[in-house]
Amino acid sequence: MQAAQLDAVFAALADPTRRAILAKLARGEATVTELAAPFDISMPAISKHLKVLQRARLISRGRDAQRRPCRLEAAPLAQAASWIDDYRRCWEESLDRLDAYLKTVQQQPRRAREQRPKARPRGRQH
Amino acid sequence: MQAAQLDAVFAALADPTRRAILAKLARGEATVTELAAPFDISMPAISKHLKVLQRARLISRGRDAQRRPCRLEAAPLAQAASWIDDYRRCWEESLDRLDAYLKTVQQQPRRAREQRPKARPRGRQH
DNA sequence: TGGTTCATTAACCATCTGGTTCAAGACAGC
DNA sequence: GCTGTCTTGAACCAGATGGTTAATGAACCA
Numbered sequence: 001m002q003a004a005q006l007d008a009v010f011a012a013l014a015d016p017t018r019r020a021i022l023a024k025l026a027r028g029e030a031t032v033t034e035l036a037a038p039f040d041i042s043m044p045a046i047s048k049h050l051k052v053l054q055r056a057r058l059i060s061r062g063r064d065a066q067r068r069p070c071r072l073e074a075a076p077l078a079q080a081a082s083w084i085d086d087y088r089r090c091w092e093e094s095l096d097r098l099d100a101y102l103k104t105v106q107q108q109p110r111r112a113r114e115q116r117p118k119a120r121p122r123g124r125q126h
Numbered sequence: 127m128q129a130a131q132l133d134a135v136f137a138a139l140a141d142p143t144r145r146a147i148l149a150k151l152a153r154g155e156a157t158v159t160e161l162a163a164p165f166d167i168s169m170p171a172i173s174k175h176l177k178v179l180q181r182a183r184l185i186s187r188g189r190d191a192q193r194r195p196c197r198l199e200a201a202p203l204a205q206a207a208s209w210i211d212d213y214r215r216c217w218e219e220s221l222d223r224l225d226a227y228l229k230t231v232q233q234q235p236r237r238a239r240e241q242r243p244k245a246r247p248r249g250r251q252h
Numbered sequence: 253t254g255g256t257t258c259a260t261t262a263a264c265c266a267t268c269t270g271g272t273t274c275a276a277g278a279c280a281g282c
Numbered sequence: 283g284c285t286g287t288c289t290t291g292a293a294c295c296a297g298a299t300g301g302t303t304a305a306t307g308a309a310c311c312a
Contacts, residue, residue, distance in 0.1 A: 141299095167300090174300070175300085178299090192310070
């Protein structure tokens with residue numbers, strides 16, 4: 001996946017309105033007015049959001065008379081997930097550090113817990 | 127995970143410089159100058175990127191004399207992956223459509239997606 | 253002490269983003 | 283045709299973003 005495509009996908013996912021639109025589309029095709037209904041913003045605003053999603057190829061659009069139904073497209077989401085996935089090995093280490101940290105911290109008085117930056121346990125890294 | 131946190135994480139991931147920084151951090155802690163080295167931008171620009179990553183809690187920072195080493199933090203990445211994961215059922219449908227389409231088009235046996243194991247990372251949060 | 257290194261802050265700039273309103277395009281039904 | 287519905291386009295605005303340069307802070311070293 002090219003960088004620019006990843007840029008577009010993550011940028012598209014960074015807005016709660018757009019995530020909500022995707023959530024609705026996950027339950028099936030929908031028209032623009034249907035997608036707009038839950039939100040308190042104007043139709044052109046929705047149209048812009050759809051354009052962002054479309055540029056990221058997260059949705060595709062059809063035609064049905066005056067309507068332009070939207071449908072969720074899987075591939076870019078899968079690719080974004082796959083990008084994150086590449087870090088799994090590293091995060092799992094980090095999650096292990098987190099676990100260890102929480103374990104040690106939960107046995108300490110609360111006051112000591114509040115300024116953390118220096119005290120974190122440092123796992124081995126590669 | 128709250129919406130605002132997801133916003134911050136996806137927005138942070140939407141920039142190629144920041145993704146490259148994360149990629150480097152995946153191989154271990156690094157100082158700001160080390161992180162800046164591959165890029166052709168000024169140190170304050172790197173500093174700003176780090177602040178974005180830190181606001182998204184994707185990195186944490188320590189202190190070592192004048193240096194402020196950065197470290198990858200796993201949890202928010204895992205949470206972002208998990209958000210995307212919630213759509214898996216829908217995308218797989220769509221990916222299946224894609225597969226079927228490719229099959230009819232190129233008339234080749236498709237031993238597709240064996241490279242998507244992806245059982246959700248360790249059911250830790252959610 | 254004073255110089256050097258590592259990193260951040262301040263001030264500024266151009267561009268992008270998310271919203272608005274008003275106008276227009278595309279189509280169905282009468 | 284005319285009218286109403288669904289959707290997009292154009293123009294505009296405020297605030298965020300990604301970059302710059304110059305100045306400052308913080309810590310080491312000699």
